Amino acid sequence: MKAPSLHLNDVRKSFGATEIIRGVTLDIAAGERHALIGPNGAGKTTLFNLISGRFEVTSGTIRLDDTRIDTLPPHRINRLGLSRSFQITSIFHRLSVFENLRCSLLWSRGYRYSFWHSLGRQSALNEEAERLLEEINLAGRRDVQAGLLSYAEQRALEIGMTVAGGAAAILLDEPTAGMSNTETEQAIALIRRVTEGRTLLMVEHDMRVVFDLADTITVLVYGQVIASGSPVEIRASRAVQEAYLGAEAA
Amino acid sequence: MVVIGLVLPWLFRDYAHARDNGFMIAMFSQMGMMITFALSYNMLMGEAGLLSFCHAVFFGFGGYCVAHFLNAAGDGGFFLPLELLPLAAGLCGLGLAVVFGAMATKQRTTAFAMITFGIGELAVTAAIMFKHFFGGESGITTDRTNAWSLFGVNYGHGLQVYYLIIVWTLLAALGMYYLRGTPLGRMANACRDNYERAQFVGYDPRMVRFIQFALSGLFAGIAGGLYCITYEIVTYDAVAAPLSGNALLMAFIGGVGSFSGPVIGAILITALQSGLSLMSSSWIVYVGVLFIAMVTFAPTGITGILRAHTPIVRSGRLRALALPYARLLLPCLLVLAGFVGLVEMLSFATIGASEGKTLNLFGLTPDVYAVGPWLIAAAALLVGIAWLRLEARRFQAAWDAAMAGLAPVGGR
Numbered sequence: 001m002k003a004p005s006l007h008l009n010d011v012r013k014s015f016g017a018t019e020i021i022r023g024v025t026l027d028i029a030a031g032e033r034h035a036l037i038g039p040n041g042a043g044k045t046t047l048f049n050l051i052s053g054r055f056e057v058t059s060g061t062i063r064l065d066d067t068r069i070d071t072l073p074p075h076r077i078n079r080l081g082l083s084r085s086f087q088i089t090s091i092f093h094r095l096s097v098f099e100n101l102r103c104s105l106l107w108s109r110g111y112r113y114s115f116w117h118s119l120g121r122q123s124a125l126n127e128e129a130e131r132l133l134e135e136i137n138l139a140g141r142r143d144v145q146a147g148l149l150s151y152a153e154q155r156a157l158e159i160g161m162t163v164a165g166g167a168a169a170i171l172l173d174e175p176t177a178g179m180s181n182t183e184t185e186q187a188i189a190l191i192r193r194v195t196e197g198r199t200l201l202m203v204e205h206d207m208r209v210v211f212d213l214a215d216t217i218t219v220l221v222y223g224q225v226i227a228s229g230s231p232v233e234i235r236a237s238r239a240v241q242e243a244y245l246g247a248e249a250a
Numbered sequence: 251m252v253v254i255g256l257v258l259p260w261l262f263r264d265y266a267h268a269r270d271n272g273f274m275i276a277m278f279s280q281m282g283m284m285i286t287f288a289l290s291y292n293m294l295m296g297e298a299g300l301l302s303f304c305h306a307v308f309f310g311f312g313g314y315c316v317a318h319f320l321n322a323a324g325d326g327g328f329f330l331p332l333e334l335l336p337l338a339a340g341l342c343g344l345g346l347a348v349v350f351g352a353m354a355t356k357q358r359t360t361a362f363a364m365i366t367f368g369i370g371e372l373a374v375t376a377a378i379m380f381k382h383f384f385g386g387e388s389g390i391t392t393d394r395t396n397a398w399s400l401f402g403v404n405y406g407h408g409l410q411v412y413y414l415i416i417v418w419t420l421l422a423a424l425g426m427y428y429l430r431g432t433p434l435g436r437m438a439n440a441c442r443d444n445y446e447r448a449q450f451v452g453y454d455p456r457m458v459r460f461i462q463f464a465l466s467g468l469f470a471g472i473a474g475g476l477y478c479i480t481y482e483i484v485t486y487d488a489v490a491a492p493l494s495g496n497a498l499l500m501a502f503i504g505g506v507g508s509f510s511g512p513v514i515g516a517i518l519i520t521a522l523q524s525g526l527s528l529m530s531s532s533w534i535v536y537v538g539v540l541f542i543a544m545v546t547f548a549p550t551g552i553t554g555i556l557r558a559h560t561p562i563v564r565s566g567r568l569r570a571l572a573l574p575y576a577r578l579l580l581p582c583l584l585v586l587a588g589f590v591g592l593v594e595m596l597s598f599a600t601i602g603a604s605e606g607k608t609l610n611l612f613g614l615t616p617d618v619y620a621v622g623p624w625l626i627a628a629a630a631l632l633v634g635i636a637w638l639r640l641e642a643r644r645f646q647a648a649w650d651a652a653m654a655g656l657a658p659v660g661g662r
């Protein structure tokens with residue numbers, strides 16, 4: 001699948017009277033690794049919810065390549081090749097780790113709502129799920145109920161489920177939050193590997209990770225983009241220093 | 251299971267008089283159709299996490315349709331053999347479940363439950379109003395010997411019908427077992443666990459639930475078809491809420507978390523209904539209390555309780571629980587005796603006595619108009635409860651000790 005580009009045009013979102021996303025215009029080039037940073041409550045997750053169809057936009061448009069997606073329900077957007085992870089882990093908690101991954105593969109492998117295929121006999125599908133299991137380092141926990149995994153393991157599963165379907169555009173919401181240093185390194189290596197040749201939009205608080213991984217960085221503050229550019233440009237930007245990085249550097 | 255099913259009637263045969271035990275055959279037949287029915291209900295409750303109150307509608311509709319097929323066959327206007335009628339009933343159930351499923355599965359959780367409840371009420375009203383199809387209050391009677399048989403069997407005998415039920419129960423159970431391992435079945439589990447996430451792996455959870463709902467209607471219809479063939483009458487009871495509630499009861503008491511749960515529940519509840527109803531006119535009270543007790547103390551059902559023991563059995567520590575279990579027995583019996591005593595005396599004092607019966611309780615004939623028996627029963631109940639709580643605490647400690655260091659079993 002060819003990596004798509006993502007275009008947001010004057011996107012706004014209000015909850016009741018409060019406008020949380022206040023006119024975001026953003027272009028993410030095909031195959032780019034794009035980081036979205038900003039202080040807590042800036043609206044990063046809300047923006048993800050809008051792009052992935054979880055929320056409806058109040059106004060503005062979102063396009064994946066040339067396709068309008070702001071009017072589509074989440075599953076349709078996913079089928080177009082856009083997959084997202086959740087900041088607050090969202091997994092099938094009573095299914096095993098393996099089943100979680102297999103469920104995440106099913107639609108993209110064309111099984112749809114089949115009630116005639118026996119999952120046990122789909123060797124290509126099962127091998128793929130096993131491979132993913134290895135990739136996210138959970139092979140040893142294959143048959144454990146996902147809800148019983150440790151926090152870090154659930155985070156790894158969350159990433160695995162997001163990339164499983166082979167979507168060409170991937171949105172990761174703080175994938176490494178709460179992970180230890182080594183776990184973060186592994187996760188970043190994994191993300192780097194699986195997003196090769198795909199379009200990535202990622203929210204991340206760890207600045208080392210951001211500057212290391214991203215081709216482009218966008219800074220969102222209070223529902224508005226205050227800067228967007230290469231890591232070098234962002235590091236040099238006065239506005240960003242004041243609004244965001246400054247707080248951490250100090 | 252199959253072998254047991256085939257052999258069962260012969261165990262209860264009265265060889266001295268070369269007679270089959272009609273009561274037992276009737277009970278086993280009922281168990282067969284209830285197993286199918288409970289399993290089909292669990293496709294919703296256990297597999298998809300959907301609480302439906304209208305499952306009997308598809309059961310009953312299957313039954314009504316078979317009654318009409320049989321009557322049409324009597325007039326020479328129908329061609330299917332009796333052996334295939336349950337399948338025809340299933341297709342009727344499927345058709346109706348497509349219609350109602352389209353309405354209900356648009357909603358989630360409480361709204362879904364409410365809509366199914368409405369559908370159930372609607373169906374009863376329709377069954378009473380539209381006399382032409384449903385026969386009004388008296389229902390529709392038919393004769394299963396109207397249909398021809400693939401194997402030249404006349405089905406005049408209860409045992410022949412019983413074998414037909416076994417075959418169809420087995421086919422239906424195999425079908426439902428297979429469905430659990432398909433993409434649809436697995437995504438039904440996924441939507442049950444996390445409705446939202448399912449959307450972000452490309453599935454429309456409403457579509458998953460709709461198809462699952464429709465298919466569960468298919469199997470409920472099969473069970474209803476068997477019902478009609480067995481009893482040769484279908485009334486509005488077959489679509490009504492109590493029967494839907496029964497499906498819930500069977501699945502829940504057996505355990506919705508495993509495939510065998512509803513099977514065990516169906517067998518147990520049917521046995522209670524057949525056996526207990528002979529012994530006591532208040533049997534329904536006991537079933538109700540059993541249900542409340544299960545919901546409160548063992549929400550995973552019988553199979554859930556059994557499964558919770560697996561790690562302990564594997565580690566060879568089960569023997570450590572033998573004594574604590576034994577100690578629970580006595581207070582349990584005391585509670586039971588006290589409770590049964592109270593219920594039976596009450597039921598006798600209000601209804602039984604006026605019918606000129608005599609009360610026989612555990613071989614005694616207490617005087618319900620004296621204070622003594624009431625006090626004894628109440629004391630047994632209260633002392634039993636206090637004692638049980640004490641022992642339960644010990645048991646909990648013993649259980650925790652046995653489970654120490656073991657991983658609890660997960661679901662699927």
Ligand SMILES: Nc1ncnc2c1ncn2[C@@H]1O[C@H](COP(=O)(O)OP(=O)(O)OP(=O)(O)O)[C@@H](O)[C@H]1O
Nearest residue numbers: 015020038039040041042043044045046047087174
């Ligand atoms: N469903 C909702 N209804 C009402 N307000 C909401 C909703 N979702 C988010 N908000 C509000 O929108 C604002 C932005 O929240 P959001 O989660 O998008 O921030 P964020 O940038 O992801 O922050 P963090 O870094 O803490 O994850 C917050 O003030 C939040 O309270």
Ligand SMILES: [Mg+2]
Nearest residue numbers: 044045046087
């Ligand atoms: Mg957030």
